[in-house]
Amino acid sequence: xxxxxxxxxxxxxxxxxxxxxxxxxxxxxxxxxxxxxxxxxxxxxxxxxxxxxxxxxxxxxxxxxxxxxxxxxxxxxxxxxxxxxxxxxxxxxxxxxxxxxxxxxxxxxxxxxxxxxxxxxxxxxxxxxxxxxxxxxxxxxxxxxxxxxxxxxxxxxxxxxxxxxxxxxxxxxxxxxxxxxxxxxxxxxxxxxxxxxxxxxxxxxxxxxxxxxxxxxxxxxxxxxxxxxxxxxxxxxxxxxxxxxxxxxxxxxxxxxxxxxxxxxxxxxxxxxxxxxxxxxxxxxxxxxxxxxxxxxxxxxxxxxxxxxxxxxxxxxxxxxxxxxxxxxxxxxx
Amino acid sequence: xxxxxxxxxxxxxxxxxxxxxxxxxxxxxxxxxxxxxxxxxxxxxxxxxxxxxxxxxxxxxxxxxxxxxxxxxxxxxxxxxxxxxxxxxxxxxxxxxxxxxxxxxxxxxxxxxxxxxxxxxxxxxxxxxxxxxxxxxxxxxxxxxxxxxxxxxxxxxxxxxxxxxxxx
Numbered sequence: 467x468x469x470x471x472x473x474x475x476x477x478x479x480x481x482x483x484x485x486x487x488x489x490x491x492x493x494x495x496x497x498x499x500x501x502x503x504x505x506x507x508x509x510x511x512x513x514x515x516x517x518x519x520x521x522x523x524x525x526x527x528x529x530x531x532x533x534x535x536x537x538x539x540x541x542x543x544x545x546x547x548x549x550x551x552x553x554x555x556x557x558x559x560x561x562x563x564x565x566x567x568x569x570x571x572x573x574x575x576x577x578x579x580x581x582x583x584x585x586x587x588x589x590x591x592x593x594x595x596x597x598x599x600x601x602x603x604x605x606x607x608x609x610x611x612x613x614x615x616x617x618x619x620x621x622x623x624x625x626x627x628x629x630x631x632x633x634x635x636x637x638x639x640x641x642x643x644x645x646x647x648x649x650x651x652x653x654x655x656x657x658x659x660x661x662x663x664x665x666x667x668x669x670x671x672x673x674x675x676x677x678x679x680x681x682x683x684x685x686x687x688x689x690x691x692x693x694x695x696x697x698x699x700x701x702x703x704x705x706x707x708x709x710x711x712x713x714x715x716x717x718x719x720x721x722x723x724x725x726x727x728x729x730x731x732x733x734x735x736x737x738x739x740x741x742x743x744x745x746x747x748x749x750x751x752x753x754x755x756x757x758x759x760x761x762x763x764x765x766x767x768x769x770x771x772x773x774x775x776x777x778x779x780x781x782x783x784x785x786x787x788x789x790x791x792x793x794x795x796x797x798x799x800x
Numbered sequence: 801x802x803x804x805x806x807x808x809x810x811x812x813x814x815x816x817x818x819x820x821x822x823x824x825x826x827x828x829x830x831x832x833x834x835x836x837x838x839x840x841x842x843x844x845x846x847x848x849x850x851x852x853x854x855x856x857x858x859x860x861x862x863x864x865x866x867x868x869x870x871x872x873x874x875x876x877x878x879x880x881x882x883x884x885x886x887x888x889x890x891x892x893x894x895x896x897x898x899x900x901x902x903x904x905x906x907x908x909x910x911x912x913x914x915x916x917x918x919x920x921x922x923x924x925x926x927x928x929x930x931x932x933x934x935x936x937x938x939x940x941x942x943x944x945x946x947x948x949x950x951x952x953x954x955x956x957x958x959x960x961x962x963x964x965x966x967x968x
Contacts, residue, residue, distance in 0.1 A: 472914035512914030517875040522914040576909045607866045650897035703902045
């Protein structure tokens, strides 16, 4: 369901997660090499005060040797990824204010390494939009014809966003997402957002960006026109198996070309706590040929809080954000 | 720095309290004894909450923490049996419509949003006591347990499943 409510039996709860990623990959014709792709640690703090008032925060520390977010490369960051307060008037109507994960698709709101099945993230789930928004949200869940329906609608007004130096950000945005639980464990979702964005210089023209491994310049550029994004997604879990998919379509009235992308992913138990993962993704910057990426891997949940992943990432046009090679990670939820 | 990070990862993973973290171990979360064919489950609520029968979809929303308030605004206070309890697996399958293994994925995602699963009590006796004393309380016991006890006036049965007859 979109942007679920914070629900903690205590006024303060502290948790977090961390991950280390290792890659053996080749970028744009260079020789294959081992690389520490990412080291992240996140602190999660939350609580519920008097049943209706709650808060949530996530503080991230990351060191990345390869790009995982648009424009990020060889950076070390400390950032507040989420920080909001929320008041529940009822189950169907909550008001949230602050910085929250942008509710587009399912992956972006559940992107923590220990929760995902692969080390690398599909472009579709982050490339066309800002991962976090700062503003006001209303959200809730209700029953329609016996089925659970969740929604979230939000605005990110101009001036509230302190644009991070090296990733996409909304200058202003208004969007909504809804998801329906068709049968227990099976969800379909629809997302949309209209926005004006800002992104690092060097990745402004999506068709010319670092798919070719270009160096990024300093500074940012703002989108010159309004943009509109439409997304669809689904997820089904049954008997330890999982099938999911997301698709986005981005239109622009400015100089940037439109983008569209989609992926389909399947997870099957292989025995014990080992799961096999396959994924295919097509991402299209419209003025270039579609970039196809194939991922085959395995995830071993070797301890109740430790996850090991290994995968082969295959693409015909490798770059720092879409590498061709082997990737491994260890992550922990605590 | 990498070595420090790795050490911190391992310490964090091995030191925090088990009860708060959803099990990431997939199938290990359902290594429980198979429920007996005759097993049935009854859902109990504190007597002041709601009236009449609760349908499975509402009970599901409550135990998945999607419904957090009763119609009079009282916070809902669900309670679970331990993950290894056969009755919990029966309840998950009959009433919630998903196995405990599939629900483990659900709780794992919600943990990332500041939500912990309902608290766990060790026995059906403890569940009955909790529901008796807690405003907004809701829990489940087996039909066989229910047949052996005399319910206090503050507790109502709002649904029964299994026991050979399906829902009653």
